[in-house]
Amino acid sequence: MRRSDYLLKRTLQALVTCFVAVTFNFLLFRALPGSVVSNLSRVPNATPALKEALTREFGLDHSLWSQYGSYLVQLTHVNLGVSYQNSRPVIDNLIADLGNTIPMVTLGTLISIVLGIVTGAVAAWRRGTQLENWAVAPALAFYAMPAQWLGMMFIVLFSAYLPTGGMVDNFLINPTPVQHIEDLLRHMILPSLTLGLVLYGQYTLIVRSSMLETLSEDYILTAKAVGFSKPRILARYAFRNAMLPVVSVVALSLGFIVGGAILVETVFNWPGIGLAVYQAVLYRDYPMLQGAFLVLTLSVIFFNLVADLLYFRLDPRIR
Amino acid sequence: MLPEVDPSVVEPAGVIAPAEPGMPAGRRASTSPWATVWRAIRHSPSGLVGLAILAVLILIALLAPELAPYGVNTQVGTRLAPPSGAHLLGLDDGGYDIVSLLMQGLRVSLLVGFAAALVASGVGATVGVVAGYFGSATDATLMRITDYFLVIPTLPLMISVADIWGPSLFHVILVIGVLSWTMTALVVRAQARTIKERVYVKRQRSLGASHRWIVSRHVLPQLVPLIVANTVLNISYAIFLETALAFLGLGDPTRVSLGTMIEHAFLASAISQGAWWAIVPPGVLVAVIILACTLFGRAIEDAFNPRLRAAHLGARSFTRVRVPDGSR
Numbered sequence: 001m002r003r004s005d006y007l008l009k010r011t012l013q014a015l016v017t018c019f020v021a022v023t024f025n026f027l028l029f030r031a032l033p034g035s036v037v038s039n040l041s042r043v044p045n046a047t048p049a050l051k052e053a054l055t056r057e058f059g060l061d062h063s064l065w066s067q068y069g070s071y072l073v074q075l076t077h078v079n080l081g082v083s084y085q086n087s088r089p090v091i092d093n094l095i096a097d098l099g100n101t102i103p104m105v106t107l108g109t110l111i112s113i114v115l116g117i118v119t120g121a122v123a124a125w126r127r128g129t130q131l132e133n134w135a136v137a138p139a140l141a142f143y144a145m146p147a148q149w150l151g152m153m154f155i156v157l158f159s160a161y162l163p164t165g166g167m168v169d170n171f172l173i174n175p176t177p178v179q180h181i182e183d184l185l186r187h188m189i190l191p192s193l194t195l196g197l198v199l200y201g202q203y204t205l206i207v208r209s210s211m212l213e214t215l216s217e218d219y220i221l222t223a224k225a226v227g228f229s230k231p232r233i234l235a236r237y238a239f240r241n242a243m244l245p246v247v248s249v250v251a252l253s254l255g256f257i258v259g260g261a262i263l264v265e266t267v268f269n270w271p272g273i274g275l276a277v278y279q280a281v282l283y284r285d286y287p288m289l290q291g292a293f294l295v296l297t298l299s300v301i302f303f304n305l306v307a308d309l310l311y312f313r314l315d316p317r318i319r
Numbered sequence: 320m321l322p323e324v325d326p327s328v329v330e331p332a333g334v335i336a337p338a339e340p341g342m343p344a345g346r347r348a349s350t351s352p353w354a355t356v357w358r359a360i361r362h363s364p365s366g367l368v369g370l371a372i373l374a375v376l377i378l379i380a381l382l383a384p385e386l387a388p389y390g391v392n393t394q395v396g397t398r399l400a401p402p403s404g405a406h407l408l409g410l411d412d413g414g415y416d417i418v419s420l421l422m423q424g425l426r427v428s429l430l431v432g433f434a435a436a437l438v439a440s441g442v443g444a445t446v447g448v449v450a451g452y453f454g455s456a457t458d459a460t461l462m463r464i465t466d467y468f469l470v471i472p473t474l475p476l477m478i479s480v481a482d483i484w485g486p487s488l489f490h491v492i493l494v495i496g497v498l499s500w501t502m503t504a505l506v507v508r509a510q511a512r513t514i515k516e517r518v519y520v521k522r523q524r525s526l527g528a529s530h531r532w533i534v535s536r537h538v539l540p541q542l543v544p545l546i547v548a549n550t551v552l553n554i555s556y557a558i559f560l561e562t563a564l565a566f567l568g569l570g571d572p573t574r575v576s577l578g579t580m581i582e583h584a585f586l587a588s589a590i591s592q593g594a595w596w597a598i599v600p601p602g603v604l605v606a607v608i609i610l611a612c613t614l615f616g617r618a619i620e621d622a623f624n625p626r627l628r629a630a631h632l633g634a635r636s637f638t639r640v641r642v643p644d645g646s647r
């Protein structure tokens with residue numbers, strides 16, 4: 001298949017999925033049991049007049065189709081509604097939350113990728129030795145731990161040395177930019193480390209099996225026969241091919257990590273999109289929940305697309 | 320003359336087809352699902368370890384009411400009392416005995432894990448077999464739906480749905496089950512497609528065998544180990560999700576599970592009081608269950624997928640990931 005064809009086909013597919021996601025997102029929050037108005041008004045004995053006024057204000061007296069139409073129109077204007085919690089536009093809240101989530105998640109992902117690649121490569125290289133066990137066993141152990149629990153353990157263990165909640169130290173008055181960044185980084189260590197550790201186990205296993213597969217290829221045997229040194233074979237010939245599936249898996253999981261940070265953000269009170277979802281549930285803030293849900297779904301679709309295109313770019317065999 | 324005969328498949332009369340390697344082994348060896356699974360993992364030490372741990376845990380969970388030294392609804396001392404001779408792991412924030420809570424929590428968590436995994440594997444296997452066996456438009460439609468379920472951020476959706484439905488054990492099971500079938504569906508579909516193309520299946524078709532006969536006699540029996548392996552992995556996934564939902568306050572408030580124990584330890588300032596005995600045990604127990612399921616599930620999978628054998632803990636099915644190999 002030609003590159004432009006593939007690109008076009010894949011992008012169109014992603015757009016269709018986006019559309020389905022938007023529709024589903026609309027329907028899910030219309031399928032709530034109980035009247036939307038009584039959820040909205042949240043007054044135990046709201047008068048019929050108030051209910052009617054609310055129904056009209058939110059356009060709930062229109063048909064489902066016309067509600068869907070106006071939902072789509074408002075989406076094109078990037079209007080996701082207004083949060084019940086702070087009466088600000090949902091989109092503004094989400095942008096602020098994403099801005100907080102992304103640095104923490106990025107650091108966590110970097111930790112997991114580095115740990116995963118190093119332990120996976122070591123395990124494959126030293127296959128069948130004690131070293132392999134020492135590389136794989138901790139990876140499996142961390143993989144098996146619930147993220148929220150590992151976070152709590154870290155709070156218990158490190159609360160004397162590192163901040164364990166929030167993003168900034170509120171008692172730091174008028175910090176210089178350098179102080180501010182240092183403060184942020186200190187707050188970021190524990191949440192990012194938790195995320196990195198619970199995620200890296202799967203990368204270890206993927207890197208390991210991918211390396212093993214590559215090392216059994218004929219061209220590696222040829223390289224050995226030619227007499228290249230082992231480090232050179234590993235670094236120059238095996239590693240690059242072995243990274244192919246890893247790149248795609250990492251890109252795919254990126255989309256889920258943003259949503260998966262809910263637990264870590266809740267434990268460490270990190271004001272990101274995960275905590276926003278948690279609080280939206282707590283306060284029955286449906287516009288916020290709906291908005292967050294849409295953003296998370298779209299980010300998964302986007303990263304899936306990126307993963308496919310990257311794979312297409314990197315691996316000439318599937319062209 | 321049978322209408323569906325495909326001329327390319329008809330053998331000359333009198334030629335007896337040699338047995339195919341993938342064919343069920345006839346009457347000599349037992350073909351019951353459990354016998355097949357047992358043969359698969361008999362020689363895998365890690366699989367046996369996983370199975371043994373699971374068996375012990377299930378036994379403890381089943382006998383929890385008899386084994387537990389104290390009731391889970393009786394306060395037996397001051398809150399967050401440290402471990403002692405009478406209470407090996409101390410008391411939690413309500414003054415309940417942690418060992419007893421763990422046993423009861425194990426019972427509930429395993430129940431959620433098994434029930435949700437059965438739902439997930441049931442839906443996944445059905446979708447996979449139907450899509451893989453019938454192919455064409457059915458396949459395309461089902462795969463589109465699966466594609467969509469693959470991109471849904473599972474945890475946020477579960478939180479929304481669990482919140483809408485209200486907290487109860489049944490809802491937790493249903494939400495987890497209904498939202499985690501995609502991986503099973505993809506794996507089963509791929510395998511069903513290859514079985515369908517085998518010559519003996521085509522011959523049966525040409526002899527007039529019904530779809531139901533072929534699916535129940537040839538396709539399903541060969542898929543059993545794969546489905547069992549996926550179910551075991553789904554159990555660990557479901558237990559994980561249960562702890563997550565419980566942690567976010569969406570579990571069943573009337574039952575003790577490992578998830579609610581972690582939640583309680585978090586909310587009840589066990590951390591600030593340094594009450595490690597309330598925090599450490601439930602998490603360790605969850606990790607042990609997940610490890611046991613992972614070891615057992617992968618051992619079955621490895622035994623049935625020779626391509627994975629070189630890479631003993633292979634990448635596949637470990638992440639819920641679809642690699643774009645063009646075989647959608």
